[in-house]
Amino acid sequence: MRVLITGGAGFIGSHLTEAALAAGHDVRVIDDFSTGTEENLAGIRGHARFALDRCDITTPEAADVLAAACPEVVLHLAAQASVQSSLCSPLHDARTNVLGTLNILDAAARCGTRKVVFASSGGTVYGQARETDLPLTERLPKAPESFYGLSKHAGQEYLRLYSRLKGIEHASLALGNVYGPRQDPHGEAGVVGIFTHRVLRGQTCTINGDGETTRDYVFVTDVVDAFLRAIDRGEGMINIGTGAETSVNDVLRAVGRAASVPDPAHRHDPARPGEVRRISLSPRRARRELDWTPEVPFATGIAHLVAHLRQQPLPAG
Numbered sequence: 001m002r003v004l005i006t007g008g009a010g011f012i013g014s015h016l017t018e019a020a021l022a023a024g025h026d027v028r029v030i031d032d033f034s035t036g037t038e039e040n041l042a043g044i045r046g047h048a049r050f051a052l053d054r055c056d057i058t059t060p061e062a063a064d065v066l067a068a069a070c071p072e073v074v075l076h077l078a079a080q081a082s083v084q085s086s087l088c089s090p091l092h093d094a095r096t097n098v099l100g101t102l103n104i105l106d107a108a109a110r111c112g113t114r115k116v117v118f119a120s121s122g123g124t125v126y127g128q129a130r131e132t133d134l135p136l137t138e139r140l141p142k143a144p145e146s147f148y149g150l151s152k153h154a155g156q157e158y159l160r161l162y163s164r165l166k167g168i169e170h171a172s173l174a175l176g177n178v179y180g181p182r183q184d185p186h187g188e189a190g191v192v193g194i195f196t197h198r199v200l201r202g203q204t205c206t207i208n209g210d211g212e213t214t215r216d217y218v219f220v221t222d223v224v225d226a227f228l229r230a231i232d233r234g235e236g237m238i239n240i241g242t243g244a245e246t247s248v249n250d251v252l253r254a255v256g257r258a259a260s261v262p263d264p265a266h267r268h269d270p271a272r273p274g275e276v277r278r279i280s281l282s283p284r285r286a287r288r289e290l291d292w293t294p295e296v297p298f299a300t301g302i303a304h305l306v307a308h309l310r311q312q313p314l315p316a317g
């Protein structure tokens, strides 16, 4: 199948690109390399069924690339993916995540793409969850508390309406907190990636707030599996999570165990605005729609990540 992946040079997108090629698809990637890297695609450079276009999803050029490629399926992952950046620069967030998504959707609808699968965010579109609602199901109201959550929610809604008005199939995969090799260990993204790098370097980890904030962590290969399944099944919003809550304190302990550092050095900073307190995502609809269940337990995923990082030269910083 001809598959176009936006954001294919990023953390999740590069794993997905490799897996889609391995599954026998022809893969074209659109990426502006704002956070993605050439290095992430090093393993598939020169592959006969792989093509890459370096462009911005908000531009007419990206729409032209998509129209010319005429993919049967678009896996849309390109995004401004940071909650904190969205709070500092809501305009940039909306430009990429709303207008960029609209540009891709419109080009896909015009060239006859059968289906668009969108990387949404289960961790932010629901907003503050009531404890009695955990693990969250897709039917619950969406009340994002960050501009990033809002722009992802808008993306989902654009997809839903495009589907209804233009007959394009769609799935919005509302991802939990994804972790695994290639996650950027700098900045805000992914406490697992940050802690793992810092513990392996013997550096102090910073916990924002009391560390009892919880997230639903999903290993990147499980997320890739969900996207590949969504190419030919599943419709509408689908949570991609485990249903389990893991606190920041639990993450630090798990990383310490995997790295054989029993009590990793840490300090506490104030809690961050725009962050939800507790979250877990029910995987029941994913099981029904995609026949998907998470395969990698948290301790196994962390052990895998630690083993992977031990084989890499650790980046500076």
Ligand SMILES: NC(=O)c1ccc[n+]([C@@H]2O[C@H](COP(=O)([O-])OP(=O)(O)OC[C@H]3O[C@@H](n4cnc5c(N)ncnc54)[C@H](O)[C@@H]3O)[C@@H](O)[C@H]2O)c1
Pocket: 006, 007, 008, 009, 010, 011, 012, 013, 030, 031, 032, 033, 034, 035, 036, 037, 055, 056, 057, 058, 076, 077, 078, 079, 080, 081, 096, 100, 119, 120, 121, 122, 123, 174, 175, 176, 177, 178, 179
């Ligand atoms: N990592 C997570 O835990 C998580 C959770 C929920 C949702 N998501 C979503 O999954 C997707 C992938 O996230 P990721 O963690 O791999 O982040 P990432 O930053 O590694 O990947 C995003 C990719 O999109 C590209 N990109 C950004 N703006 C672009 C633009 N204007 N034009 C073209 N390319 C552009 C970047 O260069 C990068 O390669 C994003 O849509 C993100 O919002 C991620």
